[in-house]
Amino acid sequence: MTHHRSSSPLIPPITRRGFVAGAGSLTLSFALSGRAAAQSEESGVVDQTAELPGSLSKAPFLDSWIRIAADGAITVFTGKAELGQGIRTALHQIAAEMLGVDPQRIELLTADTDATPNEGYTAASHSMEESGSAIMNAAAEVRAILVQRAAERLGVDAETLRVEDGVVIGGPEDLAYNMLVDGETLHVRYEGRGRKPDPATYKIMGTPFPRTDIPAKLTGAPAYVQDLRLPGMVHARVIRPPVSGARLAEFDQAAVEAMPGVMAVVRNGNYLAVVASGEYQAVEAKRAAEGAARWTGGIALPERSEIYDRLQASAAEETVIHETDAGSGFPVKRLKARYTRPFQMHSSIGPSCAVGLFEDGRLTVWTHTQGVYPDRKAIAELLSMEENAVRLIHMPGAGCYGHNGADDAAADAALIATALPGRPVRVQWMREDEHLWEPYGSAMVVEASAGLAADGTIADWTYDVWSYPHSTRPGGAGNLIAGNLVADPFRLAPPTNIPQPAGGGDRNAVPPYDIPGARVTKHFVTDMTLRVSALRGLGAFMNVFSLESFVDELAEAAGADPVAFRLAMLDDPRAGDVVTAAATDFGWDGWTAPAPGFGRGFAYARYKNLAAYCAVAIELQVTPETGAIRIHRAVSSVDSGQIVNPNGVRNQIEGGIVQSASWTLFEEVLYSPDRIESRDWSAYPILRFDAVPASVRVRPIDRPGEPFLGTGECAQGPTAAAIANAVRDATGVRIRDLPYSPKRLQTALRETEFS
Structure with missing residues (x-):
């Protein structure tokens, strides 16, 4: 059925003024x-x-x-x-x-x-x-x-x-x-x-x-889509299968419909939701519906300990993305290393939410999706509506950089709202919904090999990265959870192999340095074991962690200072400026450990090798008895082109450092062949306030008149590598597997002690 644009007024988006300044x-x-x-x-x-x-x-x-x-x-x-x-x-x-x-x-x-x-x-x-x-x-x-x-x-x-x-x-x-x-x-x-x-x-x-x-965020005024309240609004909750691929075999719908406040039970094939006049009533109905539903089948997951070997053994699309001519140096020493990253969550503090209103044949959805037009296309396909009969209005969500559950929550709100015309329907995911069903950041493996010449320079470089996709964003209804569960399910679109220079799993896999005989190969694996998509920075976080850890290993083998080693290979003056600025502000030259267990680390990257330049220096302390890592100082320099708001640049780098510290030290999706285990914060710990770096200093380098380069994703990779390099400096142990959990660090220290 074709739906035409309605002439009736729609509820307008929430907008605010509040800018204070004088214009010259x-x-x-x-x-x-x-x-x-x-x-x-x-x-x-x-x-x-x-x-x-x-x-x-x-x-x-x-x-x-x-x-x-x-x-x-x-x-x-x-x-x-x-x-x-x-x-x-x-x-x-x-x-x-x-x-x-x-x-x-x-x-x-x-x-x-x-x-x-x-x-x-x-x-x-x-x-x-x-x-x-x-x-x-x-x-x-x-x-x-x-x-x-x-x-x-x-x-x-x-x-x-x-x-x-x-x-x-x-x-x-x-x-x-x-x-x-x-x-x-x-x-x-x-x-x-x-x-x-x-x-x-x-x-x-x-x-x-x-x-x-x-x-608004400081004062508690409506700031997020989670805060949106419209006249006559009702509340919905979605009942998901226990595991991906399960099918709804039996459901006692009448028992749920008879509960207080329940206005509707929406079932479409394997898609199931409840709608109630009050939010708590909707939660109670969801719990009752979970007990009244019997599911069969489902997709078994691999053993978590096997994921990296499985990833490397899977059929892959292999592409050489970078090659340089061999130099004159002859390698006299060779180093090899393997680095791993687990599946990681967006783990938004506020679970995904959306509000839908279907009125006079026109659908409006308020959503925190990062792509209102692509999500509109997917929702229109899901509902067999014309795109111009669907309106998506962005409102901020309480957390997320990347493809979390926002698009799926918007589809939930749209699908349920069409069953209750004229009533705004608010869909709020629960914590377990967010943790179990959001698309994760892909697990990855990197293998690196390089030779050192007699003069301590890099003579050759080989780098291979294996990864699942880093983008399965909606472009069609098949990429939505609801699109897979409805009675007439939609086909999942093939995953996107994002090409260079931006790259997906291979983002920042090409070294930013002048290295002869370099060869970089990406292995793009589409046989996904868990649902994955874009997590902030895509593959850059893992690649910069791996690449800059390996550069430090080479510098150590060459007996060179890590900062000087990097500067000698950089031919971009702007890159040299950020490296020098971060090292100077940190006090790299002449630094000595203030106490046992302290270490320092340094790392650099230019995001995507074409956007912002960022260098990070870290001072941290390791407590061997507990395996705890405490970051005392983080110092960064960033060049993101012409600066519009220097505080905004600082905020983004500070936030990136904190987020990366959480990824590097704590975060890993736990799962067994039967199910995802990371249902809540206890099984998916994130960095807490007491672990935030005690001091973070950021020096933005302004380039008036130069193009904007973007800032938001440039600090995560260098921070991870700087932490890794500082742990090595503090303990003498090189850990190549993320995250740096206390258990992993203790195990590494014991193995070193008895080796």
Whole structure:
């Protein structure tokens, strides 16, 4: 059945202002932009066949990004989502700077399929590169167009005019932006005619503005989709099979329907959910339904101890992704190592949630998905609806960077809401739902081998990485849990083998150093044992951990200082700058252990070898008796291009260090052939407040005028390797398997003692 767009009003998304700043004046001119792709100097027109800046290539019309209303209200649109990374604040600053207006006057609307551009996923640290670049260039062009219109109306040269808080001044009369906009003024393609101000004159960009998303989170005001409450809303819970692949053989539906407050039991094949007027009633109904259901079958899991051997023995698509010519050095010493990473969770603090409303043939879903358009496509297919009859509105979720249960919860809300037209349906996953059913980060294996020449340099390098997929994000209904459980199930789409230069399991597998005779091979395994998808950084976390651990092993074998060893192989001056800055701020030269059990470690990477540069130095203490590791200091330097909000950059690196410390020291999905064992926090421990590094210092290196490189995922890999290298320095033990749990460390220390 085809569903048509309804003319009835929809509940609007929750939006907020709350930006406090003063806007200075800017001198403006209508001239050629420095980077408007393949622009002709003679014609002043962008070559439309060339790539436009950022996401302008996907949405080239200016009013896709900037709209100015008759009352002077300014709305800026982004297809990217606020995930807690502070992107709302940074994009707000960019728009205000380029438009020359007080930020308080701008309303920023994020990720809404009825309103914002389709920018795909908010992922891979691309928000600034894609949306930031688009908004910067679009806003500069909007400003230039309006200044030119003012010049024509006033009969003056545009060069004599300037903008102060959205008012064009310097002529016979002042003209506000809204006085210069009518009809289709901004419904024009981007042409690159807006000259961006000199970064030296910026008053808003480059300033540590307060985060716009923080006040509500601090004060307990509605901030997350979990907080959303709509008039007449009812509550739903989903009943999952005990194991993947199980089928619902029997179910006493009448007994559940008779429970207090239960409004409906939704069953579609093996998909089962309950809806109640109250949330606790829904929880009680879920528990009762679990007892009233009998499931058969299911997919057996491998023994956890066999997973790495199984991964390496599986059929794989092998690709050599990097090769360099052999050098003149002859290896006199050879080192080999094998590194492993277990399956790991997103383990969001707030379990996934969504709210759905089906009304007059139109479906609206409020969701914390990182891709409103891709998830809309999958949900429309699931429900056999036209895509334009489905609206997804992003609201932040309480935790997650990557593909957790958000897309599936949105599908739950959509499927259940269609059974209760006119009533908003809130679906809240339980803790065990999140832990058992979210897609995990893939287990991985790395084998590395290298030879050292007589002069202590690397003579050759071989690196192999085995991994399951790192992206099974919705693109079709078969990639949703619900799509596999409904009576007429959908086919699971083939997993994506993400190519270089970004890469998936092989992200950051190519060394950032000038190494002769290097060969890097990825082994892409599609026979998945557990459901996996994108976890922050994809394969970069494991590859940088492995690569930078191995570089330290080579430096030690060469008798070289780890920092000097790295600097000698770096030919990118910006890479050298971050390495030197982190080492200097840490006090690397002349450092001595303050007490027994202390060690230091260093690591570096450029995320994806094309985004942000990051170096991390760690000081930690190991207690051999308990196997406990305490991180005392973490010092980092980062170059992510032009900085919009320095505090935002620091926040992202600090958060990345803490998250990586949790992955490195604690996190591992436990499972047996019968089931996933990590149902709760006791079986999936994460870093707690008492284990957070006592001191974290971050030095952002600003590059005014340079492209945005993104920051969010660059610190995780270097942090893991720096921890590994510091543990080696503190104990003399090299551990190559994650996580560095107390039991694993104690075992390694005992084996070293008796070897």
